[in-house]
Amino acid sequence: MEQQQIDALLRGSERSLGKAISIVEDRAPAHRGLMKQIHPHTGKAQVIGITGSPGAGKSSLVNQLVKHWRKAEEKVAVIAVDPTSPFSGGALLGDRIRMHDHDADKGVFIRSMGTRGSLGGLSEACQDTVRLLDAGGYDRIIVETVGVGQSELDIMKTADTVALVLYPSGGDIIQAFKAGIMEIADLFIINKADLPGVTQLRAELEDLLHISSAPEHRAVVETISTSGEGTMDVITALKAHHDYLVKSGEKHERRRRQLESDVWRRVTERLKEEAAPFVAEVIKKADEEDPYELAEAAVAKYEEERKGVNVEKRSSFTRERPTPR
Ligand SMILES: Nc1nc2c(ncn2[C@@H]2O[C@H](COP(=O)(O)OP(=O)(O)OP(=O)(O)O)[C@@H](O)[C@H]2O)c(=O)[nH]1
Numbered sequence: 099m100e101q102q103q104i105d106a107l108l109r110g111s112e113r114s115l116g117k118a119i120s121i122v123e124d125r126a127p128a129h130r131g132l133m134k135q136i137h138p139h140t141g142k143a144q145v146i147g148i149t150g151s152p153g154a155g156k157s158s159l160v161n162q163l164v165k166h167w168r169k170a171e172e173k174v175a176v177i178a179v180d181p182t183s184p185f186s187g188g189a190l191l192g193d194r195i196r197m198h199d200h201d202a203d204k205g206v207f208i209r210s211m212g213t214r215g216s217l218g219g220l221s222e223a224c225q226d227t228v229r230l231l232d233a234g235g236y237d238r239i240i241v242e243t244v245g246v247g248q249s250e251l252d253i254m255k256t257a258d259t260v261a262l263v264l265y266p267s268g269g270d271i272i273q274a275f276k277a278g279i280m281e282i283a284d285l286f287i288i289n290k291a292d293l294p295g296v297t298q299l300r301a302e303l304e305d306l307l308h309i310s311s312a313p314e315h316r317a318v319v320e321t322i323s324t325s326g327e328g329t330m331d332v333i334t335a336l337k338a339h340h341d342y343l344v345k346s347g348e349k350h351e352r353r354r355r356q357l358e359s360d361v362w363r364r365v366t367e368r369l370k371e372e373a374a375p376f377v378a379e380v381i382k383k384a385d386e387e388d389p390y391e392l393a394e395a396a397v398a399k400y401e402e403e404r405k406g407v408n409v410e411k412r413s414s415f416t417r418e419r420p421t422p423r
């Protein structure tokens with residue numbers, strides 16, 4: 099991406115932002131330079147992950163939160179992650195997110211994101227997109243996911259605060275528990291509080307939270323997201339959790355952990371990319387099906403290449419390392 103466009107992104111241009119997001123979604127090599135350049139401009143936004151089973155009312159809640167923050171003239175961005183969809187770039191916006199209220203609002207940026215390609219992961223693209231939005235000056239960044247798989251869990255782990263939206267219908271909690279989301283959620287939102295079964299759900303939830311670690315900073319709130327009832331309680335709980343993160347040093351701790359996993363994923367992504375041709379080669383020639391041997395063969399080919407005479411042709415990743423004697 100040209101410097102001019104990066105500057106525009108940093109000034110808040112939605113067009114440049116959109117282009118940059120496409121680059122990180124494609125996981126093309128160009129995304130690395132881009133991320134490096136915007137990095138010094140990140141770290142200001144509050145990132146809120148909202149998850150929960152399909153139809154729990156996540157988007158309705160997001161809609162209410164956006165309304166609230168826009169009244170306070172804060173810039174808000176929403177990323178709707180749908181891992182089951184091979185499409186991205188807005189295909190789902192029409193029907194899945196009920197955000198028409200904000201269509202013409204310049205202070206709101208909405209993007210949907212689905213699985214793309216096989217090498218670049220969805221959670222990586224999502225994390226980078228959060229950073230781009232942060233650099234673009236968005237104060238609140240909301241990431242909405244349907245809580246089912248590992249990539250959603252990874253995405254949620256990168257948020258400052260994770261809210262789990264439940265509703266009185268049964269089975270919901272168990273599902274979240276199995277998926278490991280209960281463990282990482284900071285805020286539990288019982289939505290559809292206008293429907294019967296709220297008392298029972300709250301009791302079940304509090305029962306479960308008892309056995310989890312550090313329950314003191316975990317709040318349970320009730321909402322009716324269609325009408326907006328309870329939105330202020332969510333706002334208050336989000337603020338309380340953020341204060342807790344700062345005061346306890348947990349925010350710093352989380353950012354460090356995130357830094358570590360970020361470095362890891364970049365290293366992994368890079369190595370994977372470099373090894374891909376050798377894996378492809380080995381698979382193509384495979385006449386037996388022992389995955390261990392095939393893996394060994396791919397690694398051997400990869401190492402052979404790295405030791406090769408053509409040092410100059412190596413990627414910048416290896417070139418920056420001191421030459422072995
Ligand atoms: N009765 C009631 N219905 C609600 C409430 N909140 C949301 N709904 C309805 O529940 C349905 C699903 O709401 P969404 O906000 O789209 O839920 P979601 O979790 O974003 O759904 P997906 O993105 O499809 O997973 C819609 O028909 C909403 O009108 C609520 O508090 N009470």
Ligand SMILES: [Mg+2]
Binds near residue numbers: 156158194195
């Ligand atoms: Mg939704």
